[in-house]
Structures are given as C-alpha cells and as structure tokens.
Amino acid sequence: MKIRGKYGKTGAISFEKGKINQEYSYIKRNINLLNPGKVIEEYINALFCFLWTIICSVKDMLLMYRDDIKKVLYRNMLKMNLAEKPNNLNKINENTKTKPSLSRKNAGNNWQNAQTTVSAHAKPGKKGCITKYIAIDCEMVGIGRYGQNDMLARVSLVNQKGEVLLDKFVKPIEPVTDYRTEVSGIRPHDIQNAENFLKVQHEVLKIIEGNILVGHSIAKDLSVLRIKHPHKNIRDTAKYRPLAKLVSRGGTPSLRTLSKSILGLDIQNGEHDSTEDARATMAIYNRVSAEWEKHIKRREQRHKSNHHKHGHGHGRKT
Template structure:
C-alpha cells in the first residue's frame, strides 16, 4: 500500500508508548492517551480498506501536545489538518521574544546560552558545541558552532539540536572563548542558570553584572519553584512555548533576555538599592 499521510500517522500512533506520554503530559495525559488508543484502533480497521480516505486527527488537541506524545511527523500532519501553516508557531514565538526593527548591534546588556554535547565513555561529560549571544532587543549578535576538542560520544540531539555536520567544521574553542570574552567585557550578562554556560567556556564574569533568570526571586514566587526551568518561566510569565522539541541556544538566549527586560526596571532598582546599603545591612538583605 502506498505511503500516505494517514498511513504515516497510523504508524506513528501505533508506536506510542503510553508510559512516556504519562510522564510528559501531566494532568491531560489520560484523555490524550485514550484518544490515541481509540484512533489507533480506527487506523487498524481502516487500513484493511486502503481506498478509504480517513481523518484521524483530534479537533480539540493542541498539535504541540501531539508532538510531545507522538512526534514531529504526526504534529506536522495535525497542523495541516487544522490549517496551521508550517513555521507559524515559530514565528509567533520570535515575535514575542525579538523586538522588530530594533538596533541589532551590541547593547549594555547581552544574553548568552550554550548547547553542549557529551564526551567520554558514557557521554556524561560535557563540552560546548554552540554559543549564542543576543542583544537587549533579542537580536542575535553572535552564533558559533564549536569544533570539538575530543571525540563526541553523545550528541544529545533531542535536546541540544546538535548534529555531527554542525560542529565538524566549527570554530576553534580558543577563538570562540576569546570572542565571547570581548563581547561580555563590561556588560551585563543575562542568562538562565548562566553559571553553567560560563563554566563550559572556562570564563568568569563579575557577579554584580550577572542577571540569572533562574535565580531571580520574583520569578520563583510567580511559578512557585525554587529552580524554575526556562520553559516554565516562558509559559507562565511570557505566555510563549519554548523548548518544545530540540533546543536552540539563540531562542533560549532570547527568552532569558525577554524575561529580564520585562523586569529590568524593578530588577536594576533592587540591585542599586542593595548596593547602597551598609555592609551589615547588605548581608541581611541578601539573606532574605
């Protein structure tokens, strides 16, 4: 039987592992899994009649949920069924994170994010594979793949988005490290758990010039989490979805910067007030 969208979707549905779906979808899992099981049975029945053109998609399920439960191929078909143009979701996120027609050069504050790959016997050790920096308006000012200094044993593509061809001809680590050092010098550095990005680049940055969205207390209170993920902050505070599949260090840097600019006035005022406190009061303030 020739491969059709329906057949591809049926195969995708039949390969679903409910235990993984349960873990990923939280409260909505039961409904989605039940729908998948039902649609799978319908697919199996209809595939016995190849001439029948069938509609298997859910009118009331977000394609992003389908992608998380089944995969990108199924989600693509779902979007087509719903009349959602390819790339629309991505365009929407970019509009929320990047200021259109804004200055595209260096600004007083920049945001950085790195993607990493695994090295060593089990791929558990990390080395940097991509470094992205955006300015205060979300405009990308630096984006480099890094040539690995040792053999990569786990590309972590599902998370990192890195493939062998990306870093095979990447820039030398020392050059990237020097470039980043020059860009960050004297500037406010924004990021999410940005200490990890500095560590992987073997760099330091003055603590008073770091704005970490994972550590910002007002954000923690809003989402009720001691170590909120960037994805959670974006969903709850910016009302946008990031990291829905493979990560992008450019988009993650843009997301961190947008969170910072949203709170910039209050964030910077708090820091200035803290710096004016006498030593003993400053310690008390920091411990709160």
C-alpha cells in the same frame, strides 16, 4: 443598729446602715445623670480605650505577618507590571521559521545524516549592535565514557533588542560520546568543521567585556566556555527569587516554564535553539528589569551600610 432622729418622739424615723448606703448610691447615680458633661466624658474615655485596644491588636498582627504581606504585595505588583507591558516576543521566531524537525528517534539509524532544521542555523544577516545588557545561551554535547560531562557545541549571544550578536557552532576539543540531539539539536556534521574553541571563546569575551550578562543557569554556560564574568554583572533568571516564587513556589524554574508564564510563549518543544532561548531569557529580564535593578541597588546599599558600621565598630580612638 438603729438611729433615731430628732423627731423620734413624734415619728421615730429609723434606718438600717445598709439601706442608707443603697440610697446614697442611688442618689449619686441620679446626680451623674443630671450632669451630662461627666457622662459624655466617661463614654469618650471608654470609646478611646476600645479603639486603642483595636489599634494595638492590628499592629501586633501586622508585625506578626509583615513578611507574608510583603510577599503578597510584591507578587501582585509584579503581576501588574507584567500585565501592563506588551508582549514583544510574539514574533520571536519571525526570522528563524522552522521546518518540522527530524529527531534522532524518528530518523532511526540514519539520524547522523538527517536534514538539519533551519532554526538550528541562524540565518546570516546584519548583526545587531552591542548593548549594555547581553543574553547568552549555549548548547552542549556529552563527553567522557558515558557522555555525562558537558562540552560546548554552540553559543549564541543577543543584545537587549533580541538581535543576534554571535551564533556559532564550536568544534569540540575532546571526543564526543553523546550528541544529545534530542535536546541540543546538535549533529555530527554541525560541529565537524566548526570554528576553533579558543577563537570563539575570545569573541565571546570581547563582546561581553564590561557589559551585564543575562542568562538562565548561566554558571553552566560560563563553565563550558571556560570563562569568568564579574558576579555583579550577572543576571540569572533561574536564581532571581521573585520570579521563582511567582512561577514555581520558590523552586528553580525552567526557562520553558518562565517563558510560558511571563511571555506566553512555548519554547523548547523538542530540540533546543540557543538563539531562541537567549532571546526568551532577555525578554524575561526586560519584563522585570526595573524591579530587579532596584532590588540590586537596595542590596548594595545595605551592604555598604553594614560595612560602614562594621568599620566604625572596630575603630580605635587616637
């Protein structure tokens, strides 16, 4: 299609339709370039869209990995807290220095008459005062046909400062078939004339009543003592998940592993000492007590909130 202008007689100017459209677009772009305000506005809009896209992507990523981020942050915070607090148990055995122990294997057939280590018997002295937090640890011997069942042989209680509140050998109420000396450190003469089980049980109950009990795998200790303690007043270092994740990747950590990682102390090298173990457990709790108690309070608040909502949900209008 051709278009002739009014000056066609002299010059016959003709344009194709496509060429006119191209020239119109070119002129329009030139006009936009001549209008800097509009150009800047377009660039700002493009920049805003780009930034908004990045923000949305970051938000989606954080929501996707928020649980992992929380774990990492909490783990780093816990490590910082442990690094800031001084080691108060460098002298954990200051008052109970041990002589070289004579294990059953080294003692041979005369192991029953072997000399008892000094650490197995806490030194007599002034007892510490009862505090709100009390750590417990028990040593057990085996009963039953093959010695597979546990029986209390020694119990130790220490206060929050690590001072001994109670440390007693207990006379078993059933025949002992395995003294487990290599681990328990218990020998026949330790418990042959020891104190009555019920008497020691009563003393333990009197000390821990109304207080918070700290221990490692504390259910075993309470089981052999044949006592119960309110669940809300128990702090079990074997079941506190942040410690487990920090030390053993979520598995149940041993007291020896926790002591080495948290306190920098080597314990339970050979025969165990219930007083030493109780002190180590209390020291571990003291290191993480602030975060632990906050964790418990948050859990209680969530429980109360859920209970409150549940109660209102089933309520009826009158």
